[in-house]
Amino acid sequence: MFSLNKLFPVFALVAISFLPVAALAADTGHYGIGTTATAKEIAGWDIDVRPDGKGLPKGEGSVAQGEPMYEAKCASCHGSFGEGEDRWPPLAGGEGSLTEDRPEKTVGSYWPYASTLWDYINRAMPFTAPQSLTPHEVYAISAYVLYLNDLVEDDFVLTQSNLASVKMPNVDNFYIDNRPDTNNKRCMKDCKDPSKIVIIKSLSGITPDQNEDSAEAAAEKPKLSESAIAGKATYTTSCLVCHGSGVAGAPTLDDKESWNKRLEQGVDTVVKHAIKGFMGESGMMPPKGGNLSLSDQQVKDAVQYMLEAQ
Numbered sequence: 001m002f003s004l005n006k007l008f009p010v011f012a013l014v015a016i017s018f019l020p021v022a023a024l025a026a027d028t029g030h031y032g033i034g035t036t037a038t039a040k041e042i043a044g045w046d047i048d049v050r051p052d053g054k055g056l057p058k059g060e061g062s063v064a065q066g067e068p069m070y071e072a073k074c075a076s077c078h079g080s081f082g083e084g085e086d087r088w089p090p091l092a093g094g095e096g097s098l099t100e101d102r103p104e105k106t107v108g109s110y111w112p113y114a115s116t117l118w119d120y121i122n123r124a125m126p127f128t129a130p131q132s133l134t135p136h137e138v139y140a141i142s143a144y145v146l147y148l149n150d151l152v153e154d155d156f157v158l159t160q161s162n163l164a165s166v167k168m169p170n171v172d173n174f175y176i177d178n179r180p181d182t183n184n185k186r187c188m189k190d191c192k193d194p195s196k197i198v199i200i201k202s203l204s205g206i207t208p209d210q211n212e213d214s215a216e217a218a219a220e221k222p223k224l225s226e227s228a229i230a231g232k233a234t235y236t237t238s239c240l241v242c243h244g245s246g247v248a249g250a251p252t253l254d255d256k257e258s259w260n261k262r263l264e265q266g267v268d269t270v271v272k273h274a275i276k277g278f279m280g281e282s283g284m285m286p287p288k289g290g291n292l293s294l295s296d297q298q299v300k301d302a303v304q305y306m307l308e309a310q
């Protein structure tokens with residue numbers, strides 16, 4: 001049974017452990033940004049282990065030592081043989097399944113390096129108590145998981161010096177991706193003609209397929225005239241809501257037939273209709289699309305965009 005008496009010391013502890021943080025916050029702002037990280041703080045984060053074993057702490061653990069630890073701390077989720085309980089992830093099996101429709105990716109069938117196993121367990125497992133294991137426990141449990149995958153014998157002892165030599169079956173199917181992060185060349189000065197930069201995003205009236213073009217792509221499409229480029233933003237904010245999908249009888253941009261017919265009355269009339277509004281056969285075009293803060297020129301440019309973007 002819980003009693004208040006038993007709980008009280010816990011509360012006291014929590015309160016005390018918050019104190020230094022509060023004191024620190026007073027000196028360095030809310031998040032303590034701007035203070036130099038101490039060597040101890042850096043060591044707490046710097047726990048990665050590389051394929052060649054760099055980063056491993058001193059230690060060792062055997063398959064035999066790992067078995068009871070795994071049973072106690074891991075098997076309830078990952079299964080006694082690494083087969084995975086219920087829907088928890090399996091850690092073993094799946095060899096040769098990677099080319100099948102439903103590949104089973106496990107430590108043994110998929111992972112390229114034993115260091116990943118050590119690092120993952122050290123960093124994140126058991127799920128409910130990450131970073132609670134000692135290096136010895138991580139070595140022993142890793143050895144046991146390797147054993148469950150038939151990658152080492154039952155008398156194997158995993159150490160910081162032999163971990164890198166454990167060869168994982170799938171290692172050759174990984175390669176270094178040396179593509180550059182971005183295909184763009186770095187530009188720090190006079191990169192773009194400012195008049196070619198258009199803002200095309202707004203919160204209202206955006207449908208996903210109408211907004212896929214980035215501002216750059218729009219600016220670089222050579223076939224759009226200056227006026228159309230300038231009009232695209234107006235179109236997106238004030239016209240797309242109806243003309244994007246054909247709401248209330250508005251002709252969509254790709255309805256060539258309708259636009260050809262409309263153009264028979266001359267571009268000027270079409271533009272005038274957009275500025276002053278008009279009642280046609282299919283519905284009502286409100287003056288300036290209802291956005292009376294637009295200048296005539298802006299509406300004209302938007303019409304230009306609508307005609308050219310077809």
Ligand code: HEC
Pocket residue numbers: 070073074075076077078088089090091105106107117120121125126127128141145
């Ligand atoms: C409470 C359930 C639970 C326990 C106990 C647990 N794990 Fe896990 N484990 C998980 C879950 C959930 C994931 C998947 C996490 C994710 O994908 O973000 C996982 C993922 C893993 C993976 C990566 C699997 C993969 O292919 O991506 C390994 C390795 C692993 N656990 C090892 C262990 C070891 C070793 C222990 C014991 C020290 C342990 N786990 C204890 C739930 C658990």
Ligand code: HEC
Pocket residue numbers: 234235238239240241242243247248249250251262269270271273274278279280281282283284285286288289290294299302303
């Ligand atoms: C509330 C819906 C709505 C909005 C917003 C809207 N339109 Fe229209 N628009 C219509 C409808 C409906 C028609 C078709 C009327 C008809 O022919 O029956 C139309 C027709 C047009 C036409 C064809 C005119 C003609 O002579 O046939 C142009 C050009 C046009 N709109 C431009 C714009 C521009 C530019 C904007 C934004 C500034 C805009 N519209 C915003 C509903 C709208």
